[in-house]
Amino acid sequence: MSEADAFLGGRLRLHQPPRGAHRAGTDGVLLARLLAAEPGERLCDLGSGPGIVGLACAILQPGVSVTLVERDPALADLARANAALNGVAAEVIVADVLAPGREREAAGLTPDRFDCVLTNPPFFEDGRYRPSPDAAKASAHGFPAEGLDGWIRTCAGILRPGGRLGMIHRADALPRCLAALAGRFGGITVRPVHAKPEEPAIRILVSAVKGSRAPFSLVPPLVLHGPDGRFTPEADALHR
Structure with missing residues (x-):
């Protein structure tokens, strides 16, 4: 296993897939900072990859x-x-978010189970992008047509009434x-994310409340970045 990458100023260490595959980074850090879960609440990192979002939240x-x-x-x-490396007692479930409801429930994704769901869905749907030649990366980046609606449907299903959803996506997917x-969902809040002040948004951070x-x-x-290419003070603080 390769050397672990450091996040949150070294508080989180993360082994990642090989270079060329989909790897966790700034998107995961921003998503982990989006919702403030309370002690005792049940949080689900849906589509976790190597676990950056859920493990960062635990820390x-x-x-x-x-x-x-x-x-x-x-990846599971x-x-x-x-999780073991960081001393986090996280549950890990192997399940397809877009599988039929009975399959998801059998895996442990039962209705109304979580107080918070954080998710970074695949960014592309079939027919709208050119898949990566790396099979794992292509799987992480894309899903079937209308997959986003099915993904959000699963999020709603596993959240309790009044539960909170946090999501990061491409800006053009708003x-x-x-x-x-x-x-x-209601109570929807959208925060655009810009690489530099003068450039169009590249991401959106979305939070919402089930049934609101x-x-x-x-x-x-x-x-994220100032004219000198360095993180802005806010972006730097989020990463630390």
Whole structure:
């Protein structure tokens, strides 16, 4: 196993897939910082990969019960090893988020189980991108047409009423994200993420509440890098 990468100023160590495969980074850190779970709450990292989001939450928010869900058995094993490496008693479930409900429930994704769900869905749907030649990377980045709606449906199903969803996605996917959330979530808040102040947004951070009727909010953006290419003070603080 390769040397572990350091996150959160060294508080989190993470073994990752080989270079060329999909690897955790800034997206995972930003997602882990999106919701503040309370001690005793049950948090699910849905589509966890090597576990950066859920394990970061366990370190940042002691007392939270963390479940990591990953469909690739090899990545699930890596997430399990990373949990042990960081001293986190996380549950690891091998399950396909888009599988039929009975299969998901048999794996442990039962209805109304979690207080918080954090997720970084695949960014592309079939027919809208050119898949990577690396099979694992292609699987992490893409899913079937209309997959986002099915992914959000699973999020809603495993959250308790009033439970909170946090998600990161590409900025140009905002209309599809809002369409998938409609009728299932309210109190939706969107924060654009910009690589630099003068450039268009590259990501969106989305939070929402299951069953809420609260209005939509668009909040000030997060800018990752200043003119010198270094992290802005806020982005640097989030990474530490």
